[in-house]
Every structure is written in structure tokens, then in C-alpha cells.
Amino acid sequence: MSEAATATSADSSWPPFSVLMAVYSKEQPRYLAAALESLRTCQTRLHEVVLVEDGPLTQPLMDVIENYRASLPIHSVRLPVNQGLGPALTAGLQVCSTPWVARFDSDDLVEPDRFERQLAWLTAHPDVDICGGWILEFDSDPHTEAGRLRRVPLSHEAIEVYARSRNPFNHMTVMFRRDAALAAGGYGDEPMYEDYALWVRMLQYGARAVNLPEILVRARTGHAMFARRGGWNYVASEWDMQRTFLRSKFIGPGQFLLNLLIRLPVRLAPNILRRLVYERFLRR
Secondary structure, three states: OOHHHHOOOOOOOOOOEEEEEEEOOOOOHHHHHHHHHHHHOOOOOOOEEEEEEEOOOOHHHHHHHHHHOOOOOEEEEEEOOOOOHHHHHHHHHHHOOOOEEEEOOOOOEEOOOHHHHHHHHHHHOOOOOEEEEEEEEEOOOOOOOOOEEEOOOOOHHHHHHHOOOOOOOOHHHOEEEHHHHHHOOOOOOOOOOHHHHHHHHHHHOOOOEEEEEEEEEEEEOHHHHHHHOOOHHHHHHHHHHHHHHHHOOOOOHHHHHHHHHHHHHHHHOOHHHHHHHHHHHHOO
8 A cells, every 4th residue: 555545634534635737748857756756745645646648758757657656646647649738637637536626736846734724624614615825936946945925815705806807826726626617617728827717717607715825835936937928829828818708707898908908018028027027016
């Protein structure tokens, strides 16, 4: 029996949950290894880690995954070709076998008691369908860097207001009710906005949401993250997403125009300026 399977949670009445991750060929093996190691050493029993392999992986990535099969309950979902994050998460969500699903990224680090804290809150508040929290961003070394705290709104009412202009969750911290996500249509093929779009649909379908005022994940950023969040592809995705929100009446015409006016210039700005905007204004 694996180490993960023999671990016990602080409260055996907590519901089982699945960790949902996706990985593709351009990921760094050492980052994936660090992410899986953080899961291995977490304090809460993991029912399953649904790891979607989005297309063929490099041998070093495969080696990392195989090295952790003995210590983590990994359920691999292998897609024959790279389909993108949305379809990959859809494939993973379909095979999650538990009432709750915890999102996690393949290059971040989970806090050891993240799941305990979320499960304790959800058990005490059975009306909640989405539970996230804060993150501490780092560039390369989480042990030596002070990091940048990214707060998000806490109450359901504040989350609904915030969501009309920005993503109200740090997606890698979110634990959500699987049935509520599926009722809202699950993940779609919305490049760069897969999680945000799902949260909005769930809110529109009546899901109750909360963020805990606690750091749940240490998130790897670095220069590459800011580069990924710019360019014409991101502009096109931004335009499509805002139009989707408008058509679904989640936002009105005024908010639609305001969002585009604020967000599109950031997508086209030089990388160094975009990083400055994120660090000085969007992480407060």
C-alpha cells in the first residue's frame, strides 16, 4: 500500500476528493517533480490524483510520473494528441470519482495543510460549492524569496461583483463540487480562461462561493508567465471571453467596454510593462 493511501486526515468524516492536474510536453520535469512531491508530503489523505497527459510527453516527464506512482494514487488520463487545457481538464473531470475536485497546477507547490483547511470549511458550510484561497507567488525559489501575495475577495457577494471584471479565484487553490461543475457544463475550450469561465458559469447556475483568507498554494510565476499573458492570441481570447460573458448577461454593455478598455492594452504592452502592471496593481 502506498504512503498516500495509508495517510489519514484529521477528520475521517471529511469527504473524499480528487486532485485534478494536467501536464503537456513543454513542462519542466523538475517543476512537475516538485509539485508531486508537495502532494506526497501533504497532511491530508488523497483519494486520487487525476493527472491528464495532454498529448505525448517527453521521457523525463514520464519518468517523474512513474517515480511517484508508488507514493501517490495517480490516475493517468492519456490523450493521444495535445488538445489544450480546457479539453484536457474536461477529460480529467469526467473520470474524477469523488464529490469534490481540487484544482492544482503541475508547476506549483501545495501548502501541507491546504486540503485540511478547505475540507474543514466545507464540512462546516455545506451550502458552499466553490472554495479557494490566496497564493504566494515566487519566481524560482520559494524558500529564499519573500514572494508576492495575491489576495482575492472572500465572501460570495464580493466574489460575484469581482468576477465581472477579473477572475475572483486563484484557480490552483480551488476545490469545487463536481456535480455543480458538471451541471454548469464543465470545462469548455476557452484558451487562457478555462477555469475563469467555469467559475462564472457555476455562479450563474447558483453555486455558492468563498475564498479563505489564507495562503493555500505557492505559485510559480517568473518571466515566462507574464510573457504568456500577452500577445495577439491572448487579445483574441480576451475578446471572445468578454463577448461570452456579455451574451450570457453576466455583464452588461458598459462593463464589457470597460473590461476591454482596461485589459486589452495590458495584453499588448511589452512584457516588462505587463509584469509591472501585474505586480503593482493586479496583485493588491
